[in-house]
Amino acid sequence: MREATVDMARLAAMDAREAALLLKGVRDATLKGGRPPLAPRADIRESWQRMLRKGIDPDKDHRSRLLSAVELEHRRSASPLAELLPLLREGLVSASGSYSGSPQHIMVVADADGRVLWREGSPAVLRKADGHGFEPGADWTEATVGTNGVGTPLVTRRPVQVHSAEHFVATHHSWTCAGAPITDPRDGRLLGAVDVSGPLATMHPATLMLVSSVAKLAEAELRNRHFTDLERLRSVAAPVLCRVGGRALAVDGHGWPAAVTGMPPVDRLALPGGFGAGRVLVPSLGRCVVEPLPGGWLLRLEDGNAEAAVDVPSRAVLDVSRPRRWSLEVTGGAGGWTQELSPRHAELLYVLARHPDGRSAADLAADVFGDRTRTVTVRAEMSRVRRTLGGLLAHRPYRFREEVEVTVVLPADPGDLLPHSTAPAVVAARGGRRGLGRGPEA
Missing domain, CATH: 1.10.10 (Arc Repressor Mutant, subunit A)
Structure with a gap:
């Protein structure tokens, strides 16, 4: 017989205190090796497993050293998420309170290392977050603070909702949060996570859908900007390729082709580590002479690449x-x-x-x-x-x-x-x- 599992929609229909007590019973029984009244959801159960293996104390508050103001500003300026803040703000800061009728949430944006870069939203909730160390520059990875709406999506690469005692560490049980990862559509690299957090009474099962949708909109915006950058590179590369003899192509820094001459069109190239100007071995192409272009690279295939391209690695x-x-x-x-x-x-x-x-x-x-x-x-x-x-x-x-x-x-x-x-x-x-x-x- 299949084990009954925690259901977020049913929790939302319950009194907030009753729901919190139910989840506390699930957590306590599970961590002690007993039989809980309901099985924890899969993402939560697996996160708890990771925490136990790492030796995280479920009953002790965990804090990290905050980034200095200089370190924080450096990470903010280097993050591709900075240019997405207006879109995230419009989708989450104003909309996140619509389910509860009161703007009692905050939006949190973290980088791929789990460092909180930006927070916006309810001043009262921001003050409560400060009391938990949930502030700019804090390390909000699972390894530091346990199961949560920032660190757990960074591990699972999936949107995750964490409510009350689903947080591994007991000091976070007064919170409800929903977070989603944001990846770079150009290369699949994890850029960070966006999270909506607030008091227990504001929990709504649709919050996860909202956060997931806004994260996808952010990725779509990055994709559109990438297409624009490729068009710009194509306009720069076209006259250069007209003067190049033999086989050559122009690619951006992520291996996406913008233009090609003397050879069939190619898919995205896997640019090897340390890729740069000079003679470079490129998988599927062979040896190439690489030269910089504004916004990308010019690759000229060397003679004999028919053999090099099919060289079987050892x-x-x-x-x-x-x-x-x-x-x-x-x-x-x-x-x-x-x-x-x-x-x-x-x-x-x-x-x-x-x-x-x-x-x-x-x-x-x-x-x-x-x-x-x-x-x-x-x-x-x-x-x-x-x-x-x-x-x-x-x-x-x-x-x-x-x-x-x-x-x-x-x-x-x-x-x-x-x-x-x-x-x-x-x-x-x-x-x-x-x-x-x-x-x-x-």
Whole structure:
């Protein structure tokens, strides 16, 4: 019989105090290894597991050193989220109080390291947030303050609502919050998170939908600006490419092509680590002479690239040891390169590394989505991976080529493997643990 799980809509319909007591019962029983009246939601349960493995005390307030004014201003000016503040403000600061009839929320914007960069909203709630150390410059990662609406979305890469005693640390139980990650559409890099927080009485299940929608609008705005930048680069590159003999193309700093000559159109290129002017080995293209352009780079393919582009690497190191950044380092006869991986590509390559004999499209669909029928999605993803990584992968079945020595660098604790992932193969490798108990209290 399937276990009943906490439901946010039902909580919202309850008296705020009654809902808080119910969640406290769920938390206390779960952390002690008992049988809770309702099972915690999946994202909350997995976050609590991470906190217990890290040794976070659930009954003690945790604070970090605040960034200095200089450090904070530096992070603000360097963050791509700064230009999105008007959109976030319009979507969240004014709208977040509409569900409760009173503007009793605050909007919080944090960077990818979980540092709070900006806060806006109700003065009374801002003062309450100060009392919890929830202020500009604070570290609001899970590792510092436990399960919360900023740090948890940064780990899961998904929108998360955290209400009352769903916060791992007891001092945050008077809060309700909903947060969503914001990623850069140009390269999938995690930019930070946006969160709406307030007193328990203002909780509404639609708040998560609101925050998620505004985060998607912010990503769409970044995408539109990217298209504008590509058009600008294309206008600069066009006369240059007209004068270049042979095969050449212009790409922006993220590998997106703006113009090409002497060769078929290409998809986005995986620019290796340390990419810059000079002779560079580019996966799927081979050796190129790279020159700077305003807003991008000119790549001129060298002679003999037909052989270089299909050069089979001899060694690949897949590093999935870090919680939010994953990479693939490749070496071979034509040289070496390093590529950061998107969350999905990290999952796929991890599964293939675990199965050197290969996986069919149906196998990968089951491994990643838990549904063997999603072969179309898998084939599309694997097509992108294979184009990005040159001669590293084979297909029918999908696998690393036999000539490639593959090494996987794993986290010290299996439970920290790709924490964002819900892929069945990854969940099983993490141990598939459902128990949370610390054991009976002495």
